[in-house]
Amino acid sequence: MAFSQLSGDTSAVSDNLELARRLYSAEGASRVAGSISLTGQNVGSFTLSTMWDSSDACFAARAKVLGMEEMQAAMAAAQAQPLSFAVGTVFGERGNCEGSHVVAVVGSSSNPTDEGRQKLYDATERLLVGNGACNGFSSVRMVAAGEMTGAFLNIFYTDSVDGFFAGSAESVTDQEFQTARAEVGGEIHDRIVSRMV
Structure with a gap:
């Protein structure tokens, strides 16, 4: 990508x-x-x-x-x-990657195993996809991107930015999500909201 x-x-x-x-x-x-x-x-x-x-x-x-x-x-x-x-290289995609807006979450992973990523994608899909938070998401590992090289760009496609933020807030107290995030050593560094053309 x-x-x-x-x-x-x-x-x-x-x-x-x-x-x-x-x-x-x-x-x-x-x-x-x-x-x-x-x-x-x-x-x-x-x-x-x-x-x-x-x-x-x-x-x-x-x-x-x-x-x-x-x-x-x-x-x-x-x-x-x-x-x-x-x-970047697309590592995972869930749901419908279309929407009026996208939220690009820039993150890093100190232990990005295939098994760990799938657990995190499963938890993210359960929390966010199809319940008003987002329609779908892509996880992209940046391979040639200046200062972002090596980072993960998790792109969430939504029709409601408020809905995404509400769903994202739930992940803070969700045990399955936090366990999966800890397993891959995931950290969030930035969020960028954009309007799709």
Whole structure:
């Protein structure tokens, strides 16, 4: 999974996302989505997220699409300036990864075993998915992401930010969740709320 973050004029963001979706899908992306950050140090920035079968496919497509006149014209009109580009590996996904908002929870894990992660995903799904907190979530290990390299980015797709925060608060006193979190040595470092385009 790749994340391209840009600053610029977002007045035509819906049209630009459709352009990116068309061009990247034609190059093999299985998913193309866009969001605008509502919190954090890059508030107001746009993030394009794309899903690929391999990093090689991602980088080849990125080079081709960014070289197309149609994309260059759209970026120039939006005065788009790149802020960051990051690549991660999806380790787990539960529920329906669609919603009006996303909450990206940046975390670390000192003991990220497969068994431990599955226990944590099970507990997270029970607490949050389908009960008003979130529709689904993805867990992404960042493999080339500057200072975030090695971190886990847990992306929660929701139609209610309040609902997510309420569900997340319940995890603090949930024994199964806390046991699973302790097993993988999980710690939360940041949360970023974004609006899906």
